Amino acid sequence: MKETGKIGIIGGTFNPIHLGHLMIAEMAQETYNLDRVIFVPAYHPPHKHEDVIEARYRYEMTAAAVMDNPKFTISDIEFKREGPSYTVDTIKYFKELYGEDKEYYFIAGTDTIQDLPNWKYIHELLQLCHFIGAVRPDGSAAIEPIIQFFGELGRERIHLLEVPLMQLSATDLRARLRTKRSVRYMIPKAVVQYIAKHDIYKK
Numbered sequence: 001m002k003e004t005g006k007i008g009i010i011g012g013t014f015n016p017i018h019l020g021h022l023m024i025a026e027m028a029q030e031t032y033n034l035d036r037v038i039f040v041p042a043y044h045p046p047h048k049h050e051d052v053i054e055a056r057y058r059y060e061m062t063a064a065a066v067m068d069n070p071k072f073t074i075s076d077i078e079f080k081r082e083g084p085s086y087t088v089d090t091i092k093y094f095k096e097l098y099g100e101d102k103e104y105y106f107i108a109g110t111d112t113i114q115d116l117p118n119w120k121y122i123h124e125l126l127q128l129c130h131f132i133g134a135v136r137p138d139g140s141a142a143i144e145p146i147i148q149f150f151g152e153l154g155r156e157r158i159h160l161l162e163v164p165l166m167q168l169s170a171t172d173l174r175a176r177l178r179t180k181r182s183v184r185y186m187i188p189k190a191v192v193q194y195i196a197k198h199d200i201y202k203k
């Protein structure tokens with residue numbers, strides 16, 4: 001199929017990656033005809049210090065999760081960088097790699113979209129890429145006020161995406177793993193196997 005020149009990027013801690021992440025990436029890919037969606041595991045998320053397992057594990061789990069989808073790929077740009085990554089630098093990196101002429105779409109859930117006013121260089125970032133805000137449970141009213149907050153730029157660059165609601169969060173899944181409850185059908189099979197093999201999320 002002819003390429004559209006649109007590239008999706010989904011950033012996250014992916015601690016661990018779950019079907020909520022994969023589902024919003026798939027819905028965004030389909031709705032916006034994205035040529036590919038790049039999963040970018042964060043090295044050191046500024047707001048999440050505790051409970052985040054080593055970047056190498058999160059990277060490998062994410063790689064295992066996206067492997068069977070030809071439109072999905074993974075980048076190690078943020079975990080290779082020393083120190084915290086700002087999304088604006090990550091987008092600039094992809095612009096250099098794939099070209100200025102492409103359109104970039106950052107895919108995120110409502111909690112992330114709500115936080116955008118606090119992001120560093122957010123105005124510059126909104127000039128560089130679009131945001132696709134996928135609604136999370138209880139988040140349906142959350143995106144519109146953020147679009148309004150950024151005025152014209154917000155209306156041009158932040159798009160609401162209705163997706164099937166999935167009450168899944170990595171926090172809940174870590175709790176399940178710690179207490180040896182099932183995560184089957186919530187985390188991809190390859191990732192469940194990886195977790196067992198590497199004996200992670202025990203405490």
Ligand code: ATP
Nearest residue numbers: 012013014020108109110112136166168169170171
């Ligand atoms: P945690 O529970 O550890 O905060 P998380 O499940 O929110 O993790 P992240 O890696 O922080 O996972 O999320 C990456 C992106 O995916 C974020 O923009 C988040 O809003 C979005 N996301 C995560 N889970 C869902 C879900 N169930 N539905 C829609 N979006 C989601």
